[in-house]
Amino acid sequence: MALEDITFQVAEGELFGLLGPNGAGKTTLVKVLCNMILPTSGKGYIFDHDVSRSSKAIKRLIGYVVSEERSFFWRLTGRQNLKFFAALNNMLSHQADTRIAELVDLVGLNNHIDKAFKTYSTGMKQKLAIARGLLTDPPILFLDEPTRALDPVATRNIRHFIRDSIVDSAKKTVVIATNNMHEAEEMCDRVAIIDKGIVKICDTITKIKAKIEQTPNYVLIFTNAIQQIRKNLQLPKQAIDSVRVLSMAPMDHGTRVKIEYDPQRVEPPDIMKQYIRLGLEIQAFYPEEPSLDDVFSKIID
Amino acid sequence: MTYSRKSLIEKGILNLKKPLAFIYKDFISAASYKFSFLSQFVGIFITALAWFFLSSLFGGAVSAHLDRYDGDYFSFVIIGIAFANYLQVALRSFSTNIRTAQTLGTLEAMLVTQTSIPTIIISSSLYNFIMTSFRVIVYLLIGAIAFGLNLGKANYSVAILVLVITIVCFSSMGILSASFIMVLKKGNPLNWIFVNLSWLLGGVYYPISVLPEWLEKLSYLLPITYSLEAMRLALLNGYSFRLLLPNIIPLLIFTIIMLPLSLFIFNFAVKRAKMEGSLVQY
Numbered sequence: 001m002a003l004e005d006i007t008f009q010v011a012e013g014e015l016f017g018l019l020g021p022n023g024a025g026k027t028t029l030v031k032v033l034c035n036m037i038l039p040t041s042g043k044g045y046i047f048d049h050d051v052s053r054s055s056k057a058i059k060r061l062i063g064y065v066v067s068e069e070r071s072f073f074w075r076l077t078g079r080q081n082l083k084f085f086a087a088l089n090n091m092l093s094h095q096a097d098t099r100i101a102e103l104v105d106l107v108g109l110n111n112h113i114d115k116a117f118k119t120y121s122t123g124m125k126q127k128l129a130i131a132r133g134l135l136t137d138p139p140i141l142f143l144d145e146p147t148r149a150l151d152p153v154a155t156r157n158i159r160h161f162i163r164d165s166i167v168d169s170a171k172k173t174v175v176i177a178t179n180n181m182h183e184a185e186e187m188c189d190r191v192a193i194i195d196k197g198i199v200k201i202c203d204t205i206t207k208i209k210a211k212i213e214q215t216p217n218y219v220l221i222f223t224n225a226i227q228q229i230r231k232n233l234q235l236p237k238q239a240i241d242s243v244r245v246l247s248m249a250p251m252d253h254g255t256r257v258k259i260e261y262d263p264q265r266v267e268p269p270d271i272m273k274q275y276i277r278l279g280l281e282i283q284a285f286y287p288e289e290p291s292l293d294d295v296f297s298k299i300i301d
Numbered sequence: 302m303t304y305s306r307k308s309l310i311e312k313g314i315l316n317l318k319k320p321l322a323f324i325y326k327d328f329i330s331a332a333s334y335k336f337s338f339l340s341q342f343v344g345i346f347i348t349a350l351a352w353f354f355l356s357s358l359f360g361g362a363v364s365a366h367l368d369r370y371d372g373d374y375f376s377f378v379i380i381g382i383a384f385a386n387y388l389q390v391a392l393r394s395f396s397t398n399i400r401t402a403q404t405l406g407t408l409e410a411m412l413v414t415q416t417s418i419p420t421i422i423i424s425s426s427l428y429n430f431i432m433t434s435f436r437v438i439v440y441l442l443i444g445a446i447a448f449g450l451n452l453g454k455a456n457y458s459v460a461i462l463v464l465v466i467t468i469v470c471f472s473s474m475g476i477l478s479a480s481f482i483m484v485l486k487k488g489n490p491l492n493w494i495f496v497n498l499s500w501l502l503g504g505v506y507y508p509i510s511v512l513p514e515w516l517e518k519l520s521y522l523l524p525i526t527y528s529l530e531a532m533r534l535a536l537l538n539g540y541s542f543r544l545l546l547p548n549i550i551p552l553l554i555f556t557i558i559m560l561p562l563s564l565f566i567f568n569f570a571v572k573r574a575k576m577e578g579s580l581v582q583y
Contacts, residue, residue, distance in 0.1 A: 028578060034413055037578040056415065064413040070406035073326060075333040080326070087322035088414035088421075090315050132410070 003029055003197040006042070010175060012139070015167045017188035018177040021300060025197040026177035030142050033175070034064045046140060063133035065143040069125045074118040078109060078128050081117055082135065089136045096135075103131040106165060123154035130161070134172075141166060143176045147183060155183075163187050181292040195300040205292070212295050217246060218261070218268060220275065221284040223254045232278045242266045243274075246294065254283060260294070319416055320424040327428035341432075345439050352378050353448045366508040372537040376450050381505040383440035384467070384532050388499055388525050390433045391471030392492050394426040395479035400486075412580065418571050419564070422479060423472075430468065441536075454539035463535055463545065466552050467528040473559035474524075480563070480570035486579075499525040524555045 003025050010016040018026045031037040033044055035055045044051040051058055072081050079100060086096035104113045107127040112120065120128065126146060133141055146162065147155040163186075166172050178184055184191045185205045192202040201208055222229055226248055233245065242262040249256045261271060272285055290298075332338055356375035367377055399422060402408035411421050444450030478492045502509065502516060503525035509517050520526045531548035534540040542549070574580045 031578065036409070036412060036575070036580060038572070038575040040576065059413065059415045062413075066406075066410045066413070068406045068409070071410035073330060073407065075330045076326060080329060084322050084326045085410065085414060087318045088411060088416040090415050092311065092314065093318075136415075 003032070003039070003042075005198045006194075008192045008199060008202045010173060012173050013167070013171050014189045015163065015174045015176065015187055017184040017191035018175065018194055019179070019181065019184045019188075019191045019296070020194035021179055024179075024194045024300075026179075026194055027144055028197075029194065030064070030144055030175070030177050034062055034142055035059065036064075060136070061138055061140055063136065063138040063141045065129050065133035065141065065146060067126060067129055067144055067146055067148060069122065069129075072117045072125070072128065075116065077116055078113040078120065078124075079104075081128065082113075082132060085132050086135050091135065099135060099137070100131075103134055106134075107131045107161070121154075122149055123151070123157070126150060126154070126158060127161075130158075130166075134166070138172075140173045140175070143174065145178055146176065147178075147180070159183060159187055181296045185292055193296070193299050200299050208299075209292075209295055212298055216287040217290055217294060218259050218271070219284075219286055219288050220257045220259065220282055221251070221254055222257060222275075223281040223283050226250045226255045229255050229257065229280060232280055243271055246297070258288070260290075319420055320427050323424035324428050324431065327425070331428070331432075341436070342439060345436055346443055348382065349379060349440060349443045349448060352382070363507055363511060366510045370533055370537045371454060372451060372533075373449075375444070375448055376537055377508070377533065378506055379440060379444045379448075379450060380533050380536060381529055383437040384464075384529060385500065385503070385505045385525065386433045386436060387430075387464070387468055388471050388503075388528075389496065390426070390429045391468060391475040392478055392496055393475070394429040395422055395472070395475040396482040396489055396492065398422065398425040398429075399479050399482050403486075408580070419567065422476070422567075426472075426475070452536055455536045456539045456541065457535075459540065459542050459545060460532060460535040462542070463528065463531045463549065463552075466549065466556060467524070467532075469560065470524050470528070470552055470556040473556060473563040476567050477559070477563040480567045483567070483570040483574050483580075499523050502526070504529050521551075524552055527552045527555075 006025075006029060008016075018029060020026050028037060032039050033046065033051050035051055035058045038052050046058055046061055049057040049061065073084070076084070082100045082103070083096055086100065091099065100113075104110055107130055109124060109127055109131070112124055117125070117128070130143070130146070133143070143162070147158050150158060162174060162176070167174050176184075176188065188205070190202065190204050191208070193200045193208070201211065203211070224232075229248065242265040244260050246258045246260055248258075259271070261268075268285065272282055275282060353375055356373065356378060359374070361374075363374055367374060370377055399408065402411065402425070412418065441450065441452065445452055474491075474495060478489055478495075481489045481491060499505070502512065502520040503523050504520065505525070509520045509526060512520060527548040531540075531545045531552070534545060534548070571580070
């Protein structure tokens with residue numbers, strides 16, 4: 001993904017989110033900042049070190065949590081994996097042993113660290129990846145979708161761990177790439193929303209929500225089945241001008257449809273009339289505050 | 302910039318620790334596949350046995366070409382096969398290790414550490430070289446104990462010197478081959494051409510004197526020709542360093558040209574892959 005117009009600063013001790021849909025350029029940006037990709041133009045700095053030119057200094061300052069579970073050696077134990085990466089990070093044996101013991105305690109892998117990596121659950125693999133990123137005790141940690149593929153409980157634990165243990169207690173600066181708005185809101189001090197390689201907006205989530213002009217969404221409850229609605233509305237085309245279907249969900253006796261509309265061009269009574277004219281039966285019609293996902297969608301649309 | 306004695310020692314230990322970490326990691330991984338680990342040694346015995354029978358059957362046919370070596374065809378071929386293993390490992394392991402690490406996903410995790418890419422690539426091939434050396438020793442031991450390979454005259458110190466130059470020379474070809482993988486990801490024409498030409502013309506199975514004259518001349522363009530010749534003369538005839546100079550000098554010339562060239566091309570390939578963002582793609 002090509003990055004085009006990227007400008008942002010991250011303060012020390014901040015948990016900063018790079019938020020965007022799949023393919024937005026988040027991972028590319030993280031890799032540029034970790035000296036894994038060389039930009040053709042533009043500059044990036046970490047503590048005054050140019051990320052393209054000062055490879056050694058950058059690698060001393062950062063920890064990059066590679067979430068890909070295949071980035072570990074599966075036939076080795078968790079401890080053997082960490083010792084291997086500690087050696088590659090210029091750590092002497094006694095330093096590595098002490099640090100690994102601290103990290104294992106921190107991420108809660110005490111009972112599993114001497115078991116083969118191939119026996120680990122997804123959550124344990126993710127914790128080991130975070131421990132690996134923290135091996136050198138770097139002031140800055142980059143995490144790329146750290147809760148991807150985790151179950152809800154493991155997701156919550158990892159989010160709390162990053163916020164409480166890494167940022168609030170250990171005072172690290174953390175940059176996290178995610179496509180999950182809720183995750184960003186729960187964890188991040190500020191976010192940059194990226195789409196198609198461009199930073200669309202950069203601020204706290206509260207301020208971003210306030211900045212985006214919000215028109216209420218409407219929810220329609222139809223008695224018709226979801227297939228009938230799709231057919232009559234000729235989805236995915238939008239059958240009614242100035243009205244956009246955001247989501248559809250089947251219910252016990254009907255379907256819940258969320259829409260947004262352009263208030264300059266159409267009013268709710270007109271919308272109802274048009275749906276009835278299309279042969280649909282409306283049971284309820286009420287406004288609903290836009291969700292975080294709606295704000296996110298609006299920014300990247 | 303000045304370094305204290307302690308920091309220099311620490312730096313030395315750290316530089317040594319990285320290759321050792323790779324060797325240990327690869328040994329643990331390889332040993333965990335127990336059947337595969339043991340079966341390679343059974344394979345060496347079977348290969349040696351097969352060549353022993355073949356040399357009993359056909360060895361006489363090439364005996365006129367073996368006058369310059371103090372040994373029979375079996376001694377000739379077993380040394381050829383054993384040491385040609387180094388060519389195979391040097392040419393294949395650098396590129397194969399990059400490709401494996403790319404496909405497994407471990408390359409990215411290694412690249413963000415404080416270890417340079419050349420150190421990662423070279424260190425990840427060390428285990429293969431150690432195992433090849435172990436296999437060569439087993440080949441020679443089986444040959445000597447079970448099949449009459451006579452190493453009584455061997456000049457081991459010169460043989461080791463030839464081996465070191467050979468490994469560096471072959472490795473430079475391997476690093477060049479890794480550059481192809483870094484950029485093209487798959488399909489390495491250099492490797493294919495060089496390995497096949499070396500096995501065909503380099504004197505692995507038969508002395509190059511059996512080749513037609515024009516092919517014999519072509520074989521002198523391959524470093525393996527000089528390497529195997531020097532190794533046989535050192536192990537079977539006990540030739541001294543001075544007597545082996547006609548083989549050692551061309552090997553050194555290959556190395557002096559190819560090593561800096563391959564490192565330059567490799568660095569260029571890495572930079573290009575970094576700019577394309579394809580360093581860990583496969």
